[in-house]
Amino acid sequence: MNQGKTTKQMIIEGLKSQRDRPVYNADTINKISREFEEWKNSAVSIENRKHYDITPHLLLGTDLPRGLVYSPIDIKFLDYGEDLGFPGKHPYTRGIHSNMYRGRKFTIRQLAGFAGPEDTNERIKFLLDNGATGVNIVFDIPTIQEYDSDSPIARGQVGMGGVAVDSVNDMELLFKDVPIDKMSVSLVTHYPTNTAILFAMYLVMAERRGVPWEKLRGSVQNDMVMEEVVRGGLEFIPPRECFRTQCDNISFIRTHVPKWNCITLNGYNLREAGTSVVTETSVAMANAIETLKDLVERGHSVEWIAERISFFWDASNDFFVEIARLRAARRLWYRIMKYRFAADNDKAMLMRCHVQTSGLSLTSEEPMNNIVRAAYQALAAVLGGTQSLHVSSFDEAYSVPTEAASLVSLRTQQIIQEETAISAVVDPLGGSFYIESLTDELEKKILDEIDEIEKMGGIVEAINEGWLHKRITEYAHHENRMKEKSAIKIVAHNYHNLDGTTAAIDVFRYRSGVEERQRQKIERLKQQRDNAAVKKGVQRLKEACLKHENILPYCIEASRADATEGEIAQVFRETFGLWHPPVHW
Amino acid sequence: MQSDNIKIVIATLGLEAHWRGASTVAQILREFGVEVVYIGNAFPEEIIEIAIQEDVSIVGVSSLSGGHLTLGSDLIYLARKENIKDKVVFIIGGVFPPNEYNELMNLGFDGVFGPGATGEEIYNFIRKAVTAKLADSTGNSIA
Numbered sequence: 001m002n003q004g005k006t007t008k009q010m011i012i013e014g015l016k017s018q019r020d021r022p023v024y025n026a027d028t029i030n031k032i033s034r035e036f037e038e039w040k041n042s043a044v045s046i047e048n049r050k051h052y053d054i055t056p057h058l059l060l061g062t063d064l065p066r067g068l069v070y071s072p073i074d075i076k077f078l079d080y081g082e083d084l085g086f087p088g089k090h091p092y093t094r095g096i097h098s099n100m101y102r103g104r105k106f107t108i109r110q111l112a113g114f115a116g117p118e119d120t121n122e123r124i125k126f127l128l129d130n131g132a133t134g135v136n137i138v139f140d141i142p143t144i145q146e147y148d149s150d151s152p153i154a155r156g157q158v159g160m161g162g163v164a165v166d167s168v169n170d171m172e173l174l175f176k177d178v179p180i181d182k183m184s185v186s187l188v189t190h191y192p193t194n195t196a197i198l199f200a201m202y203l204v205m206a207e208r209r210g211v212p213w214e215k216l217r218g219s220v221q222n223d224m225v226m227e228e229v230v231r232g233g234l235e236f237i238p239p240r241e242c243f244r245t246q247c248d249n250i251s252f253i254r255t256h257v258p259k260w261n262c263i264t265l266n267g268y269n270l271r272e273a274g275t276s277v278v279t280e281t282s283v284a285m286a287n288a289i290e291t292l293k294d295l296v297e298r299g300h301s302v303e304w305i306a307e308r309i310s311f312f313w314d315a316s317n318d319f320f321v322e323i324a325r326l327r328a329a330r331r332l333w334y335r336i337m338k339y340r341f342a343a344d345n346d347k348a349m350l351m352r353c354h355v356q357t358s359g360l361s362l363t364s365e366e367p368m369n370n371i372v373r374a375a376y377q378a379l380a381a382v383l384g385g386t387q388s389l390h391v392s393s394f395d396e397a398y399s400v401p402t403e404a405a406s407l408v409s410l411r412t413q414q415i416i417q418e419e420t421a422i423s424a425v426v427d428p429l430g431g432s433f434y435i436e437s438l439t440d441e442l443e444k445k446i447l448d449e450i451d452e453i454e455k456m457g458g459i460v461e462a463i464n465e466g467w468l469h470k471r472i473t474e475y476a477h478h479e480n481r482m483k484e485k486s487a488i489k490i491v492a493h494n495y496h497n498l499d500g501t502t503a504a505i506d507v508f509r510y511r512s513g514v515e516e517r518q519r520q521k522i523e524r525l526k527q528q529r530d531n532a533a534v535k536k537g538v539q540r541l542k543e544a545c546l547k548h549e550n551i552l553p554y555c556i557e558a559s560r561a562d563a564t565e566g567e568i569a570q571v572f573r574e575t576f577g578l579w580h581p582p583v584h585w
Numbered sequence: 586m587q588s589d590n591i592k593i594v595i596a597t598l599g600l601e602a603h604w605r606g607a608s609t610v611a612q613i614l615r616e617f618g619v620e621v622v623y624i625g626n627a628f629p630e631e632i633i634e635i636a637i638q639e640d641v642s643i644v645g646v647s648s649l650s651g652g653h654l655t656l657g658s659d660l661i662y663l664a665r666k667e668n669i670k671d672k673v674v675f676i677i678g679g680v681f682p683p684n685e686y687n688e689l690m691n692l693g694f695d696g697v698f699g700p701g702a703t704g705e706e707i708y709n710f711i712r713k714a715v716t717a718k719l720a721d722s723t724g725n726s727i728a
Contacts, residue, residue, distance in 0.1 A: 141650045145600045153628070156655025157600055232597050232604035234626050273605050364699050397700050399651075399682045476605050477612045484703050493701055507682040585608040585623050 014339030070433035101423030107388035113138035117174035148566035149518030159514035185218035191227035219261035274476030282449035306348035324438035326384030370394035466582030545575035613704030
């Protein structure tokens with residue numbers, strides 16, 4: 001750490017001298033405090049006084065106590081310029097653009113991915129034809145876990161839950177006739193190692209289509225927390241090597257694909273695995289901090305890298321908390337960049353994000369209710385000022401969404417955008433005593449947890465030691481208990497539930513023959529390609545892994561030679577070695 | 586809490602990346618006094634091998650990403666081949682399309698649990714199922 005100080009210490013010191021524009025003066029607060037006491041003791045019933053603060057227990061909740069009502073007393077130190085400011089201005093609490101959705105609507109970015117690349121290509125076009133403004137590609141389990149479709153390990157799982165991609169050829173089929181030079185494409189690669197492979201294939205695909213890398217816009221996830229903690233799997237590389245891969249990817253992508261977001265810190269999946277909004281945010285930010293430190297050590301400018309960092313958050317059921325968290329995260333990220341990294345480029349200080357509504361909160365009972373749940377969550381994301389949004393579909397407690405269910409999700413977003421006037425005013429809840437108080441409290445709790453992580457030696461060490469695994473397991477277990485005793489109420493599941501109801505909905509049916517088709521394509525590819533070139537590419541990648549050279553150019557080289565995903569991944573497993581995650585249960 | 590000496594092996598099926606469900610069920614059952622062998626990701630061959638080695642009364646597998654029918658049928662096939670299907674209770678939990686609950690039962694699973702299943706439900710089910718299987722396989726009638 002810089003001069004041995006933690007991020008929290010640096011922020012606290014930095015803020016000390018700045019707060020010179022208090023909204024309320026001490027006299028006003030004293031007067032309101034007296035009135036508050038008087039009101040509480042006369043107008044509030046004894047029962048409500050006794051339980052003035054209650055703690056709502058919700059799915060993926062944070063157990064923050066809430067008062068009966070909020071007033072200036074709860075935000076008595078509010079400094080307008082330092083804590084809120086105007087949108088598009090420091091500290092960005094109210095939004096990253098001055099005109100927010102008037103200038104640029106949030107991107108409607110629905111997930112797409114199932115079966116083979118040919119099938120998903122159809123779904124991409126369907127979504128684009130119906131007004132989606134970006135795509136979000138999700139891969140099948142073998143692709144995510146880095147095994148080829150013809151591997152015995154992949155049997156029965158090809159094309160399930162996402163699209164199968166084995167080589168550059170599949171990437172070409174996936175994006176056939178999709179204008180990749182004109183729209184932004186999010187590749188949900190999750191892990192650093194599969195980012196190194198799948199994004200390499202994406203770049204080679206663009207090359208083959210004659211689209212210069214400079215024109216490509218989009219994002220990858222490239223998040224080590226996903227690879228080492230959130231997922232289950234058969235083989236894991238050690239956290240240090242995983243972190244290195246993450247930073248290799250960033251360094252290369254930032255240099256050669258300038259409009260691409262080289263890392264999307266994925267809070268979403270971590271939260272869904274079982275954690276609070278506080279841990280979701282603190283872990284993502286602690287990872288971002290350590291990543292920036294590493295890239296600075298590699299000789300990059302901190303601002304230049306930070307401009308292309310983005311975040312991915314969950315929107316779950318605690319409506320106002322979800323809104324306040326987005327505001328708190330924007331402010332805290334600004335403060336981290338300013339006081340921890342001394343950044344002065346505005347673009348580097350923006351917490352840009354994508355939000356997805358919670359999949360975990362969807363029930364299999366009476367699935368149409370999920371449309372309502374997702375709509376409230378989506379609303380919270382928009383009121384919080386997200387840049388792009390995915391609304392989970394009502395049938396997802398059963399399967400990947402049908403076309404009809406995807407359309408409802410798309411329409412949910414369009415209804416918020418066009419029928420409610422919510423997008424007419426920037427940060428409409430700004431200044432609410434409650435929202436501002438929650439924003440303060442969340443920012444403080446997130447920063448405290450970043451401090452805890454830094455004191456353990458940073459996120460890589462915290463993962464290595466099993467801190468995060470333990471935290472998730474404890475949270476998930478506690479939540480489950482609360483759910484089972486109905487302390488967390490879920491309508492039609494453990495509350496107001498009708499016995500014996502089964503769903504009468506149409507669900508997605510996987511197309512058959514995908515595995516066979518993928519297998520045949522790989523067989524053909526291996527006959528037609530220059531196998532000597534593949535071997536050479538793989539060998540050169542091995543050397544780069546061992547010599548601590550940036551691995552991404554070598555992944556690209558191997559992809560150009562039509563190496564398969566599994567062939568490249570095997571190099572990582574061999575050269576980096578394997579690690580056993582400290583899973584608790 | 587009564588365990589009746591129930592022992593279960595719990596695995597996430599194949600390459601399944603979600604582990605929250607399996608780990609939560611493992612914890613719940615342990616609290617009910619069940620002896621749990623949690624093996625994380627595993628394929629049917631390994632699961633059956635461990636089930637035999639550990640002499641378990643139940644095999645529980647978790648699948649959320651679509652591998653349930655193929656890998657599930659491999660698991661039951663191997664269980665029959667190794668002659669443990671009649672002695673051991675097989676349950677599967679996760680995310681399945683509604684019509685495939687029956688398909689999984691037809692494959693030979695003794696119990697199928699969706700996202701709404703509670704720990705108590707699962708525990709009560711396996712207690713009954715283990716007793717029933719034991720009675721069946723030893724030729725006794727179920728009381």
